[in-house]
Amino acid sequence: xxxxxxxxxxxxxxxxxxxFSELTAEFAKKNGARFLLRGLRNTTDFEYENSIAxxxxxLNADLESVFLITSPQFASINSTIIREVHKYNADVTxxxxxxx
Numbered sequence: 001x002x003x004x005x006x007x008x009x010x011x012x013x014x015x016x017x018x019x020f021s022e023l024t025a026e027f028a029k030k031n032g033a034r035f036l037l038r039g040l041r042n043t044t045d046f047e048y049e050n051s052i053a054x055x056x057x058x059l060n061a062d063l064e065s066v067f068l069i070t071s072p073q074f075a076s077i078n079s080t081i082i083r084e085v086h087k088y089n090a091d092v093t094x095x096x097x098x099x100x
Contacts, residue, residue: 002017002019005017005097008097018031023059024036024052024056025055025056025059025060025063026059026060028056028060028063029060029062029063033063034062034063034064035063035064035065035066036053036056036063036064036065036066037066037068038053038065038066038067038068039067039068039069039070040067040068040069040070041070041074041075041076041077041078042075046067049065049067052065053065077095082095082096
């Protein structure tokens with residue numbers, strides 16, 4: 001999966017895709033990351049992401065969360081729905097940044 005996601009950024013060599021199994025705030029600190037970009041679809045996402053951002057900031061005072069508003073055509077899409085659709089072999093190509 002990591003390779004597929006990385007392929008979406010092949011034109012941007014300064015972007016790398018990395019997986020980790022620790023707190024985001026700690027991972028960011030170890031890797032010198034100062035900003036997290038998070039997408040918001042609606043107010044529910046904002047409430048959830050804001051809570052996470054506050055905890056991350058408490059754990060790593062140098063880490064700033066930046067929220068990006070989703071384009072209206074993608075606002076109703078979430079990964080749980082896409083996984084469910086894919087599970088039953090329906091075409092999800094238009095929702096992915098890479099080809100399956």
